[in-house]
Amino acid sequence: MWALRRASVDLRNQGVRLGGNIIRCWNSDISRCLENNNTGIIDPQEKIFDGILPSARFINTSPISPKSHREVRTFSSQSDAKTTEEDDDDLEGGFSELEMTAGTVISEDDSDGEDIAEEEGIADDDIQNELEVFDVETGAEEKNSPRTQASSEMTRVILASPPVPVSKVLDKWVDEGNEVALTEATVTIHHLRKRRMFGKALELSKWIESKKCLELVESNYASHVDLIAKLHGIYKAEDYIKKIPESLRGELVYRTLLANCVSAANVKKSEELFNKMKNLGFPVSCFSCNQLLLLYKRTDKRKIPDVLSLMEKENIKPTVLTYQVLINVNGQSRDIPGMEQVVKKMEDAGLELNTHIKASLARYYAANGLKDKAQSVLKEIEGDDINKNRWACQLLIPIYASLGMEHEVERIWKVCESSPRLSECMSAINAWGQLNRIDNAESAFDLMMKKVKNPSTKYFNTLLKVYADHKMLAKGKELVRRMGESGCTLGPLTWDAIVRLYVGAGEVERADSILTKAIKQKQGRPLFLTYRIIMEQYAARGDVHNTEKMLLMMRQSGYASKHRQYQTLLEAYVNAKAPVYGFIERMKADNLFPSKALAGLLAKVDAFKKSPVAELLE
Numbered sequence: 001m002w003a004l005r006r007a008s009v010d011l012r013n014q015g016v017r018l019g020g021n022i023i024r025c026w027n028s029d030i031s032r033c034l035e036n037n038n039t040g041i042i043d044p045q046e047k048i049f050d051g052i053l054p055s056a057r058f059i060n061t062s063p064i065s066p067k068s069h070r071e072v073r074t075f076s077s078q079s080d081a082k083t084t085e086e087d088d089d090d091l092e093g094g095f096s097e098l099e100m101t102a103g104t105v106i107s108e109d110d111s112d113g114e115d116i117a118e119e120e121g122i123a124d125d126d127i128q129n130e131l132e133v134f135d136v137e138t139g140a141e142e143k144n145s146p147r148t149q150a151s152s153e154m155t156r157v158i159l160a161s162p163p164v165p166v167s168k169v170l171d172k173w174v175d176e177g178n179e180v181a182l183t184e185a186t187v188t189i190h191h192l193r194k195r196r197m198f199g200k201a202l203e204l205s206k207w208i209e210s211k212k213c214l215e216l217v218e219s220n221y222a223s224h225v226d227l228i229a230k231l232h233g234i235y236k237a238e239d240y241i242k243k244i245p246e247s248l249r250g251e252l253v254y255r256t257l258l259a260n261c262v263s264a265a266n267v268k269k270s271e272e273l274f275n276k277m278k279n280l281g282f283p284v285s286c287f288s289c290n291q292l293l294l295l296y297k298r299t300d301k302r303k304i305p306d307v308l309s310l311m312e313k314e315n316i317k318p319t320v321l322t323y324q325v326l327i328n329v330n331g332q333s334r335d336i337p338g339m340e341q342v343v344k345k346m347e348d349a350g351l352e353l354n355t356h357i358k359a360s361l362a363r364y365y366a367a368n369g370l371k372d373k374a375q376s377v378l379k380e381i382e383g384d385d386i387n388k389n390r391w392a393c394q395l396l397i398p399i400y401a402s403l404g405m406e407h408e409v410e411r412i413w414k415v416c417e418s419s420p421r422l423s424e425c426m427s428a429i430n431a432w433g434q435l436n437r438i439d440n441a442e443s444a445f446d447l448m449m450k451k452v453k454n455p456s457t458k459y460f461n462t463l464l465k466v467y468a469d470h471k472m473l474a475k476g477k478e479l480v481r482r483m484g485e486s487g488c489t490l491g492p493l494t495w496d497a498i499v500r501l502y503v504g505a506g507e508v509e510r511a512d513s514i515l516t517k518a519i520k521q522k523q524g525r526p527l528f529l530t531y532r533i534i535m536e537q538y539a540a541r542g543d544v545h546n547t548e549k550m551l552l553m554m555r556q557s558g559y560a561s562k563h564r565q566y567q568t569l570l571e572a573y574v575n576a577k578a579p580v581y582g583f584i585e586r587m588k589a590d591n592l593f594p595s596k597a598l599a600g601l602l603a604k605v606d607a608f609k610k611s612p613v614a615e616l617l618e
Contacts, residue, residue: 154180155188158200166203167210182214189223202227218248222256229260234269251282258288262295270295284314286322293325301329320351327357331364339364355381359395366402374403386415394427401431409435413444420447426462433466441466457488464497471504490518496530508537512546515553525557532568539568542575561590563598570601580605 154173161169174180185208192201205224208214221244229237237257244253254277261270274288289311296303304326311318323346330339343361346353353361358381365374378396383389386396393416400408409431416424425448432441445463449455460483467476480498495518502511512534518526535550547569555561566587573580583602584594594602 152184152187152191153178154184155191158188158192158204159195166200167207170204170207180208180211180214182208182216182220185214186220186223198227198230202231216248218250218252221248222252225253226256226260229257234260234264234266251277251285254280254282255285255287255291258291262291265295265298267295267299284310284316286311286316286319289316290319290321290325293322297325297329301333304329318349320346320354320357323349323351324357324360327360331360331367334364334368336364336368336370355392355395359399362399363402366399371403374399386412390415394421394423397424397427397431398434401434404435406435406437417447420444420451422448422451422459425451426459429462429466433463433469436470438466438470438472455486455488457483457491457494460486460488461493461497464494468497468500468504471501473501473505476501490521492524492527492530496527499530500533503533503537508534508541511537512550519553519557528554528559531557531559532565535565535568539572540575542572542577544572544576544578547572561587561592563592563595566592567595567598567601570598570605573605574601578605 154170157173158166158169170180185204189201189204192198192204202224205220205227208220209216209224225237225240228240234257237260241249241253241257254273258270258273258277261273270292274292277288278284289307292307293304296307310316311322323342326342327339327346330336330342339361343353358377362374362377362381365371365377378399381389381392382396383392386393393412396412397409400412409428413424413428413431416428420428425444428444429441429448432438432444441463445459448459452459460479464476464479464483467473467479476497480494483494495515499511499515502508502514515526515530515534531550531554535547535554538546538550551561551565551569554565566583570580570583580602587594587598
């Protein structure tokens with residue numbers, strides 16, 4: 001059964017608990033294996049999901065708290081939710097050039113969120129959401145139509161227009177004698193989405209809706225819901241759904257909202273919506289179950305067996321995305337045998353491993369020191385001629401770098417170097433950074449800058465991260481100045497790199513100051529790891545006051561307390577040789593209980609612990 005890193009909750013009498021309702025899975029062997037609340041090891045019976053589940057035994061312990069519900073924007077077709085931010089303070093020490101102005105937009109590449117895989121040092125794939133943009137807007141039947149393959153005249157008019165409302169541009173365009181067809185409008189929205197111009201796409205969608213002569217279908221309303229959720233949040237999108245004609249308020253509309261709830265890692269809302277769809281009479285679909293798998297993969301892996309039990313009960317056949325999530329869960333847990341069992345089950349089901357899944361396998365093999373297996377998968381991705389499979393270069397370069405194979409990175413990069421794509425340049429910068437070839441990383445960055453007229457923050461962040469990893473403060477400052485001159489905006493990834501630069505230079509207080517000012521902007525949330533790196537530095541110094549302060553700041557930013565934070569805090573007390581009071585009670589308030597490591601540290605600073613001499617003298 002599932003060899004998850006975290007123990008499973010007691011599922012006796014509950015099945016899958018979603019919001020206020022319960023989906024009971026009485027006949028599932030997975031549920032039966034989890035029935036006892038006492039710690040135990042249970043041998044599974046053979047069922048259709050046993051081949052997907054990674055290990056031969058499932059360890060069940062007492063309940064522990066779920067992972068924090070954090071904002072996540074990782075769907076490759078669904079992510080953005082850009083927000084505006086206003087900077088009230090200049091950043092210190094050479095970074096004041098990046099002062100923000102009201103109305104500035106945070107680049108999506110700077111989206112915030114704590115990622116479990118990042119904590120483990122393993123890159124987590126952006127899993128393609130099944131809710132493809134074109135399926136939402138025009139229907140799957142139009143996905144490959146010739147009309148969708150090229151930009152429409154409406155698209156060109158909107159892109160070429162000055163920064164004025166789309167409605168004015170199109171009203172003028174119609175006055176000039178042009179006709180508006182619903183198909184052309186949806187194709188235009190598709191192209192605006194591809195350029196991540198969600199604001200203009202929403203303006204166009206509103207304009208279309210205002211034209212009563214156009215007969216809208218459910219996919220048009222679903223697209224509108226998706227755009228509202230991205231730009232204004234899921235609650236505004238939910239309000240809009242109430243205005244949709246009841247006859248067109250179908251499953252597609254609700255599943256669009258569900259995908260956005262999952263993208264925002266809003267567990268409560270996702271579960272409530274899942275149950276609402278069921279109560280409305282919509283069948284439990286593989287799409288909805290996959291959304292829950294994506295959600296629990298990021299927030300609480302203990303619930304994944306519950307979803308699998310539900311799929312088993314409802315006779316829902318797993319899709320490629322289902323297997324992809326399970327492969328990543330096993331890979332992140334460093335359960336390679338379990339990961340390989342999922343792959344075998346997927347192949348037995350007649351499903352093909354796509355390139356992204358193969359790249360994930362190679363990364364997990366590399367991260368676990370299985371160099372031969374990683375190379376074998378990489379050669380399979382590369383094919384017989386890398387020049388013909390040019391699209392694979394951006395995937396191969398960083399994985400070869402993680403294996404320390406500099407000659408392979410050079411070989412693949414030479415294929416791209418004469419005319420590199422932006423994604424290949426970014427991969428090369430990261431790879432050369434891993435191999436400590438800063439000069440090569442800078443050369444790849446210069447090539448990229450020559451290709452981009454208006455470089456966004458994410459391009460600069462790629463090299464800035466390399467500088468931060470190598471503690472190159474001076475070069476990092478200079479690069480940030482260039483970012484300011486290019487009109488780039490700050491975001492969580494930039495803040496993280498700047499903080500790391502100062503921490504690497506031993507200037508922890510300056511890093512703390514920068515993070516504090518970033519928080520005051522009140523737009524975007526600093527990464528969990530940004531807080532943690534400062535907290536660990538204070539703890540190593542035995543600075544209890546500032547370690548406690550960082551824990552409080554993390555809470556205020558919406559990050560739930562975990563064992564690791566408490567362990568870091570306890571290390572601060574140990575290094576300060578200061579007694580601690582009520583520590584276990586504090587943990588219990590967060591539904592956490594001391595681990596063996598924490599208990600060992602606590603024994604060193606327990607204010608009420610008596611020494612052997614004191615006990616003898618009593």
